[in-house]
Amino acid sequence: MNDELLNATAESAELDMMMLIIKSFLEHLEYTLGKDKYSATRHDLFNALAYAVRDRMVERWLDTQQAYYNDDPKRVYYLSMEFLMGRTLENSLVNLGLLDNFREAMNSLGYDLDDIMNQEQDAGLGNGGLGRLAACFLDSMATMGIPAYGYGIRYEYGIFRQNIVDGAQVEIPDNWLRYRNPWEMDRQEHLHVIKFNGRVVERKDGEANSIFDWIDTDDVMAMAYDTPIPGYGTNTVNTMRLWTAKSTREFDLTFFNEGNYIRAVEKKMMTENISKVLYPADHVPEGKELRFKQEYFLASATLHDVIYRFRKMHDDLRLLPDKVAIQLNDTHPALAIPEMMRLLLDHFRLDWQTAWDITTRTFAYTNHTILPEALEKWPIWFFEQILPRHLQLIYEINDRFLAEVRSRFPGDIGKLERMSLIEEHWERKVRMANLAIVGSHSVNGVAALHTEILKESVFRDFYEMYPERFNNKTNGITQRRWLKGANPGQAALIGKAIGEGWVTDLYQLQQLRPLIDDPAFVAEWREVKRQNKQRLAEYIRKHNCIEVNIDSMFDCQVKRIHEYKRQLLNILHVITLYNRIKENPAVDQVPRTIIFSGKAAPAYYLAKLIVRLINAVGETVNGDPAVGDRLKVVFLANYGVSLAEKIFPAADLSEQISTAGTEASGTGNMKFALNGALTIGTLDGANIEIMEEVGRENIFIFGMNAGEVEELRRKGYVPRDYYNRNAELKKGLNMIAEGTFSPTNRELFRPIVDTLLNQGDYYMLLADYASYIACQEEVSALYLNQDEWARRAILNCAGIGKFSSDRTIADYAREIWGVERMEIHPVLEYRQSAAAE
Ligand code: IMP
Numbered sequence: 001m002n003d004e005l006l007n008a009t010a011e012s013a014e015l016d017m018m019m020l021i022i023k024s025f026l027e028h029l030e031y032t033l034g035k036d037k038y039s040a041t042r043h044d045l046f047n048a049l050a051y052a053v054r055d056r057m058v059e060r061w062l063d064t065q066q067a068y069y070n071d072d073p074k075r076v077y078y079l080s081m082e083f084l085m086g087r088t089l090e091n092s093l094v095n096l097g098l099l100d101n102f103r104e105a106m107n108s109l110g111y112d113l114d115d116i117m118n119q120e121q122d123a124g125l126g127n128g129g130l131g132r133l134a135a136c137f138l139d140s141m142a143t144m145g146i147p148a149y150g151y152g153i154r155y156e157y158g159i160f161r162q163n164i165v166d167g168a169q170v171e172i173p174d175n176w177l178r179y180r181n182p183w184e185m186d187r188q189e190h191l192h193v194i195k196f197n198g199r200v201v202e203r204k205d206g207e208a209n210s211i212f213d214w215i216d217t218d219d220v221m222a223m224a225y226d227t228p229i230p231g232y233g234t235n236t237v238n239t240m241r242l243w244t245a246k247s248t249r250e251f252d253l254t255f256f257n258e259g260n261y262i263r264a265v266e267k268k269m270m271t272e273n274i275s276k277v278l279y280p281a282d283h284v285p286e287g288k289e290l291r292f293k294q295e296y297f298l299a300s301a302t303l304h305d306v307i308y309r310f311r312k313m314h315d316d317l318r319l320l321p322d323k324v325a326i327q328l329n330d331t332h333p334a335l336a337i338p339e340m341m342r343l344l345l346d347h348f349r350l351d352w353q354t355a356w357d358i359t360t361r362t363f364a365y366t367n368h369t370i371l372p373e374a375l376e377k378w379p380i381w382f383f384e385q386i387l388p389r390h391l392q393l394i395y396e397i398n399d400r401f402l403a404e405v406r407s408r409f410p411g412d413i414g415k416l417e418r419m420s421l422i423e424e425h426w427e428r429k430v431r432m433a434n435l436a437i438v439g440s441h442s443v444n445g446v447a448a449l450h451t452e453i454l455k456e457s458v459f460r461d462f463y464e465m466y467p468e469r470f471n472n473k474t475n476g477i478t479q480r481r482w483l484k485g486a487n488p489g490q491a492a493l494i495g496k497a498i499g500e501g502w503v504t505d506l507y508q509l510q511q512l513r514p515l516i517d518d519p520a521f522v523a524e525w526r527e528v529k530r531q532n533k534q535r536l537a538e539y540i541r542k543h544n545c546i547e548v549n550i551d552s553m554f555d556c557q558v559k560r561i562h563e564y565k566r567q568l569l570n571i572l573h574v575i576t577l578y579n580r581i582k583e584n585p586a587v588d589q590v591p592r593t594i595i596f597s598g599k600a601a602p603a604y605y606l607a608k609l610i611v612r613l614i615n616a617v618g619e620t621v622n623g624d625p626a627v628g629d630r631l632k633v634v635f636l637a638n639y640g641v642s643l644a645e646k647i648f649p650a651a652d653l654s655e656q657i658s659t660a661g662t663e664a665s666g667t668g669n670m671k672f673a674l675n676g677a678l679t680i681g682t683l684d685g686a687n688i689e690i691m692e693e694v695g696r697e698n699i700f701i702f703g704m705n706a707g708e709v710e711e712l713r714r715k716g717y718v719p720r721d722y723y724n725r726n727a728e729l730k731k732g733l734n735m736i737a738e739g740t741f742s743p744t745n746r747e748l749f750r751p752i753v754d755t756l757l758n759q760g761d762y763y764m765l766l767a768d769y770a771s772y773i774a775c776q777e778e779v780s781a782l783y784l785n786q787d788e789w790a791r792r793a794i795l796n797c798a799g800i801g802k803f804s805s806d807r808t809i810a811d812y813a814r815e816i817w818g819v820e821r822m823e824i825h826p827v828l829e830y831r832q833s834a835a836a837e
Pocket of ligand 1: 062065066067069070309
């Protein structure tokens, strides 16, 4: 065919697609939603469009699922209590390669695609990094053609909405399903009975073997909802399956027959409460019975599904580890380990050794935290009441395991005590991390430093016993959402310079390196950033009623509010800058807009007080005419995936300032660098690896490293010494303590200063303060040279290739799961040809 003919064919295909989109959209508006142009609300427009997009995925989805049955590859099950998906519409269009087609189709109907996309509620079924990681992994697994499923809970209420009222966080329920969720499909037929409570009785079979029956249980049904997960530029569409709790028919019959109708409805609601709400705690212990039930609900429903699917193709359960890899996203789903044992022993009647071999070869565990208080431990009495059979199994696992420890390390009582699955303090508890390590063939940390700390301290005993199990998988992010979707300006500029290969191979960004010597490219880069800042400035004006100077440095710290992440250190820097202006009103200071965003766990008193302090400092600074536009403090309420997508592209400076040795990895750090921000950070989590990739000279590092933190702690850290030695620090802390920022309630913020000065400053803010301030001065000095700043930003972006979740997933696939990529060929061509006829 000649070029003209090719072009004409392509144009006609585009036209066909546009007509198909318009038809599908209008049909959904009319037939699915029963609306016309007079009655359609903006939500209706969004839903009709979402259904039209979903239609484009369904054929590939079915093809993919059938191919998994026909080829029978090894499948990955990613179990996670959290999936922080954010919005789906734009990402689906990006991945399907249909963004422009839909934009045009909507234009032709007189609608603006961006307006419609803005109607979508975030699916906020997660707290922070762990949940967003699960979402990025789903995108990468589909894009790379890995036969995979995400399994989680369909919470009716996701992470709370955060309002700021008089400077304080107020939590509002996130009723995200109110306007329906067009992406999911309910699977009424995929139901499993999940048992709770009851008792265990032992009986003997014909050969005098013990059989354990778990009886008199209170049962709840788990019902599946499936969401398609399309890969980018492939035919693969994987499944995320979320479980919802339903009462059983038997339950309904028993209770409704008692005659007290209202009481029966109440009880029915109680059983369905299991999937009602996400626990909004991140790195904070949550010892609630309902949470424990949620964890078992996910574990049990998923294992039933896994085994059912496996048995459709195979009879011999000993083949399970060859066909199934189960990854536990933290210990939250670790009850799947004793649940697997229960099913194999009690249901399928395998012997212990065979069952244990299958279990340990199937499971792998990812650890996400080294904060001791965040390691899950469940009271024995929860098990006694709710999961009595699992407690027996955990005791048996523990007995056999401790016998092994005894024989490997004779006489080492301390080791036995530390490694036991049971903590024998005043309240006996099951240590979920120990259970997860013992029951898995792989234990991974999420950044190099984090994995080293696991091996050397937190899980040292386990590392000595099972060194081969431990490995590192540094976290990553999907560039489809965090650059191509969130930052179309920068993505287009990169595309123009180096093509589109980076969308599925992020290492290709290295090709940007030489462009730092191309003044035209640098100028365009700066212009894109400026436009992104302009957009965020408008958002800030609209939501915070603050005018910000877009020539000021956008200095951003966006993440959960937690003491170890040290938003307080950032605020001390703000106060220091403020005091310098006040002391010398003519001081020549690089203007900064310091942007905070993040939620505090509702029960985390100090984190909520920090939110108030940030807002109070903002109130003082922003309202002081002496400051002008040299300094502004902005707290953006309700941080979540969609807000993050607005902030990252507009950032100049990324604050990654956790105490060294506390942040497992972080992924915000990667999103910022990808979007052309420079990092100021400690040698913590993945910051270290980012430094290695982008070059020490292109990142601002300050403070103690993890070893120095530990050593100072050992030697005896006296925060007051730092306070007494540093006048600016002393002044800042005194202002907080004495009520400068809370004139109507002078004692309000004193507890914050108390934790630093009188309660040991566990996260060592004071020790790192001077180094942080000095480093911020270097940051400001560089910002004066805008071209040099842009060149370093380009080098950050160019060096970030390693941090694609595609790389992370490739590592998991090869080193932990043993799964292969699989190309999906459309097997339903007949449908298309039928449609054409
Ligand atoms: P599930 O694995 O039972 O959840 O089924 C998911 C999808 O896989 C179905 O909707 C079918 O598209 C496909 N599928 C299920 N069973 C088979 C089979 O036996 N052969 C081919 N495809 C199947």
